[in-house]
Amino acid sequence: MPATILHVTSLFGGGVDRHLRDIARAVPGRHLVWHVGDKAEVIETPGQRFATMDPHRINENPKALAAALRAERVSIVHLHSSHPRPRARALEAAKALGVKRIVTLHDVLFLRPDAFDVEADAPPNAEWLAGTTAELRDAAAVLAPSEFMAAKARQHIPDLEVAVVPNGSAPPVDGKAEARAEFLAHRPRHVVAVLGAIGPHKGSELLEELPAHLEGTDIGVVVIGYLDRQLFPGWRVPGRLFVHGAYDDAQTGALLRAYGAQLVLFPNRVEESFSYALSDAWAAGLPVLAAPLGALAERVRHCACGWLLQPGFDAHEVATRLRHLFAHTGPSGLAEVESALSRPDPSRIPALDDMARSLDAFYRRFAIDPAAPEAADGEALQRLLAANLDGSIFRQELVRLADEYAQVKAALDGERARTETFERESREWMAKLERDIEGLKGELEGEVAQRRDLGQQIVQLQIHKDAFDLLPEFVRKLLLKKILDARN
Structure with missing residues (x-):
């Protein structure tokens, strides 16, 4: 059996999970992933x-x-998390085996446990930072996916050596995907995409407010992914904000094309350490409008393939910038940036092979040559396995599924109530329409009878007129004079 790299991470890692899959696929050797919750x-x-x-x-x-x-x-x-339990497990494993640890800083959570819930410039939690600092200093190597992240670590942990290994991406696959039919039925002229699972730290609150500021325009937003408050596909705000739902990363480019996206928006509230989504947007040839934070700002400034929002931006500013970008045809318009994206630039989207070579060099430098396993070691793992798969093993997943079920049920209940209301109102309207038709039929029959009587009267008058015209002229004059005298 070849030597093994043990990766320790938290459960449900998002971009970290993608990173680990890429490592396992591209870096030579055998890999184990220990998910710790x-x-x-x-x-x-x-x-x-x-x-x-x-x-x-x-x-x-x-x-x-x-x-x-x-x-x-x-x-x-190799530790990939700042959460206490994965950190503890990585340390236990390294000590038990007498091997070294390396750490990758995938986010700013090494500064404070609530880093995703506070402003980007919030100071570190001193007690929390002291704990992560001790573990980082004890690591054989500390890695970061961007210069921004490395500088952040050096700023708060003086003299810490941090090596930058950008997250690499494989060449995009020219796959096929389809946009949802309900979106295409009401597709706006200009489409702005947002990628991923969008919670508060990635701007979900702003996306809730944005549609009101886009009224009167032909601009719509599609979330290729989902929102913290809407996991299921469909219109969040008809004609303005659409949710596609969960998707495979390999489909990103095809979905962007299927929806006709012209721009990708990053309304993040927390500093990103790299952003695979930014790489995916650029791989699809699309400009971006991004928050002026973290690695997003660093990468956009370096490559000049998009625009940055102002610090403290809100939904009104985002809408204003979108209106301007779709109306502008000058040197900074969409077409010019799309042209720049069509030109090769290896630094824009780091290659997976380059990342693999860099990581392999670290593994070769710090790994030991493990001894042959003892014959009884196979039984050791069996003693650590869970005796049964009760609900606690998948608590987070069960909670997530329960939330999804609650949202779907609420949507179905709402749709059922709207259907029942429509059915009731339709029945009332049809009954009223039938009554109105009966009334009109009665009025029509009366009108027909009246017209028939008038016709008969006209025939009688014509007969009388014909008889009157046969009288001698002096008799007619005499009769007419009597009629006039009678009226006077």
Whole structure:
């Protein structure tokens, strides 16, 4: 069995999960991924198998953990999270095996546990930073995906050495995807895309406000992904804000084309450490309008393939910028940036192979040559497995699914109520229409009878006139004079 790199991360890692899949696919060697949560832990051999671990058994039997990891021939530990439990597990594994740790800083959570919930310029939590600082200083190497992230770490942890290894992307696949039919039925002239799972730290509040500021324009926004308050596909605001729903990263370019996106918006409220979504947008040849924060701002300034919003931007400014960009035809218009994106620039979207070579160099430098596993080590892993898969193992996933179910149920209940209201109002309207028709029929029949009587009277008058015309002239004059005298 070849030597193994053990990656330790938190559950449901988003962009980190994509990063780990890329490493496992592109970096030579064998890889294990240890997903660590508060109540559930899973060791995964990417693309092959999962082993669900019992955290209590791991804590009670650390020798079994060491034996199990030796059986996997772990030669180095790579930590990908700032959360306390993954940090603790990475440290335990490294000490038990006598191997080194390297750490990648994927986000600003090393500064404070609530970094996604506060303003970007909020000061670090001193107690939290002291803990992460000690662990980072003890690591064999600290990596960051951008110069912004490396500078952030050096700023708050003086003299810390941080190497920049940008997140690489594989060449885009020319796949096929379809836009939702309900979007195409009311497609606006200009389409702005937002990529990913959009929560408060990525600007979901602003997206809720944006449609009102786009009224009177021909600009609509489509979230290729979902919002924290709408997971299911459909119009959030008819004609203005549409949610596509979950998607595969490999489909990003095809979906952007299917929806006719002309620009990708990044309304982030928290500093990004790199942004795969930005790479995906540029790989699709689309300009971006981005928050002036973190690696987003760093990369947009470097490549000049988009525009940055002003600090403290709000929905009104975003709408104003969008109106200007779609109306502008000068040197800074969309077409000029699209032209710049069509020209090759290796620094714009780092290559997966380059990332793999850099990481492989770190692994080769710091990994040990693990000894052959003991024959009994295979049984050690069995002693750590969860005895059963009760609800606590998948608590977060169950909560997420429950939230999705609640949203879908609420949408169905709302649709059912609207349908019942429409049906009731339709029945009332049809009954009124039938009454009106009956009334009109009665009026029409009366009108017809009246016209028939008038016709008969006209015939009689014509007969009388013909008889009057046959009288001698002096008699007619005499009769006419009597009629006039009678009227007077």
